[in-house]
Amino acid sequence: MRYNKLGKTGYEVGVMGIGGIPIQRVGQEAAAEVIATALEYGVNFLDTARGYTDSEEKFGLALQGVRERFVLATKTPSRDGEGARRDLETSLRMLRTDYIDLYQLHNVSTKDDLERILAPGGALEAVLKAQEEGLVRHIGVTGHNDKVLLEAVETGLFATVQAPVNAVERQFIPVLQAAKERNMGTIAMKPLAGGSFMHPQLALRQLLAEPLLDVIIPGVDSAEQMRQNAELAANWRPLNEEERPLLEQEVAELGRGFCRRCEYCLPCPQGIKIPQVFILEGYATRYNLAEWAVGRYAAMDKDASDCAECGICESRCPYSLPIRDMLKRAHGHLRQ
Ligand code: SF4
Numbered sequence: 001m002r003y004n005k006l007g008k009t010g011y012e013v014g015v016m017g018i019g020g021i022p023i024q025r026v027g028q029e030a031a032a033e034v035i036a037t038a039l040e041y042g043v044n045f046l047d048t049a050r051g052y053t054d055s056e057e058k059f060g061l062a063l064q065g066v067r068e069r070f071v072l073a074t075k076t077p078s079r080d081g082e083g084a085r086r087d088l089e090t091s092l093r094m095l096r097t098d099y100i101d102l103y104q105l106h107n108v109s110t111k112d113d114l115e116r117i118l119a120p121g122g123a124l125e126a127v128l129k130a131q132e133e134g135l136v137r138h139i140g141v142t143g144h145n146d147k148v149l150l151e152a153v154e155t156g157l158f159a160t161v162q163a164p165v166n167a168v169e170r171q172f173i174p175v176l177q178a179a180k181e182r183n184m185g186t187i188a189m190k191p192l193a194g195g196s197f198m199h200p201q202l203a204l205r206q207l208l209a210e211p212l213l214d215v216i217i218p219g220v221d222s223a224e225q226m227r228q229n230a231e232l233a234a235n236w237r238p239l240n241e242e243e244r245p246l247l248e249q250e251v252a253e254l255g256r257g258f259c260r261r262c263e264y265c266l267p268c269p270q271g272i273k274i275p276q277v278f279i280l281e282g283y284a285t286r287y288n289l290a291e292w293a294v295g296r297y298a299a300m301d302k303d304a305s306d307c308a309e310c311g312i313c314e315s316r317c318p319y320s321l322p323i324r325d326m327l328k329r330a331h332g333h334l335r336q
């Protein structure tokens with residue numbers, strides 16, 4: 001596997017890392033197997049977050065005795081200093097460690113978010129203090145809005161930036177360029193666009209060729225997934241002439257009405273979990289998991305048929321998606 005220097009942090013990280021979201025839906029044993037497999041293949045970057053329920057706790061247990069072999073990254077969603085400190089202390093406890101290699105300010109996606117974390121008494125001030133105390137080695141920023149993230153990068157205050165980058169989301173490339181000009185580390189979250197690709201291996205291989213990226217972090221919830229990802233990175237080869245058009249066709253299809261799971265549309269006054277509806281629709285229509293997805297959809301408190309067509313969600317969606325029409329389509333795919 002290729003190893004890259006994670007910008008000014010100086011860490012040498014395998015280009016294939018571990019995304020910590022999906023471990024929430026599996027047990028402790030799976031977390032232990034993911035870590036054991038990662039070690040076997042030389043995967044050494046692990047990204048989790050305070051916001052991923054028990055992800056930190058599971059990885060914390062799984063990392064006992066081998067923590068030093070990983071560059072451990074987690075995040076705080078807090079905007080104020082007090083909340084960030086509290087989150088950090090909880091993360092340290094959950095992860096069973098004395099320090100975090102990379103502590104990131106999570107989902108800084110509006111100008112207001114950025115102003116609040118940078119303000120006196122804001123989250124960054126508290127994290128800088130924690131850095132002086134040795135609890136945090138480096139500080140990064142993550143987000144889902146390219147313009148806000150670019151502004152964050154341009155402050156020069158962060159060692160790394162994490163953005164959703166994949167075959168369909170190319171708008172973050174200028175953010176990565178700006179980060180590289182400042183010797184920052186670059187991390188691609190959602191490399192599979194939240195599980196949207198029919199040919200995930202092609203999508204990952206294309207991303208592994210991106211020179212602006214230091215590490216990509218597909219979500220992993222099993223040893224088998226970890227193995228597949230690690231082997232893909234170890235045996236990487238560029239897409240050939242037959243594979244390229246397959247991915248291009250998929251990108252073109254996804255480009256129309258494709259939800260990126262950024263959650264800006266929330267909250268819906270009717271309580272509809274809009275992105276979850278589209279995730280389930282994707283499972284039903286693209287992954288041959290119709291029965292499972294229909295069951296999950298039936299268990300939702302509010303489903304797409306509860307939409308009152310107020311249009312608030314559409315005014316918030318950064319991708320100008322026709323959410324109301326998409327919900328009707330999803331309901332058609334998911335109702336029992
Ligand atoms: S249009 Fe429907 S889904 Fe969108 S915010 Fe209004 S009620 Fe919710």
Ligand code: SF4
Nearest residue numbers: 259260262263265317
């Ligand atoms: S519908 Fe739009 S705003 Fe909502 S999660 Fe999807 S992409 Fe984001």
